[in-house]
Amino acid sequence: MSTNSEFSKQLLQNAGSEEELRFYNISNQKMRFSKHVKADFEAIQLFWMASLEAYFNQEVIALITGRSVKTLECYRWKKSDIPFRKVGGRVLYQKKDVIEWLESHQLVTSTSAYSREVNNG
DSSP: OOBHHHHHHHHHHHOOSHHHHTTOOTTSSOOOOOTHHHHHHHHHHHHHHSOTTOEEEHHHHHHHHTOOHHHHHHHHHTTOSSOOEEETTEEEEEHHHHHHHHHHSBOOOSHHHHHHHHHHO
16 A cells, blocks of 8 residues: 655656646645646645754645645644644744654555454554
């Protein structure tokens, strides 16, 4: 089973041009091509090239995890999921924490696989 981090890495490897980026979306929904796609691709690329100690804002982490910024805000409000730090009013996530979170959340491709994971886990 592949993880979200493997999916993001595969996205980087397979997406060689803006034309190819047109059909990719980390959140598994159809994406309309926009001028922001290139910026998103560059943000993902910077994340994977950075050291494990690097910090990123919630917009970058939303791209990497396939979650929306609002969902990340809800996670913080509930004090659950990805560890974060607040520095001067800015919310930052450390790369190593994000990778640990991604690796602990495997992609499930069917409901039967999900039920096996829940019942055996």
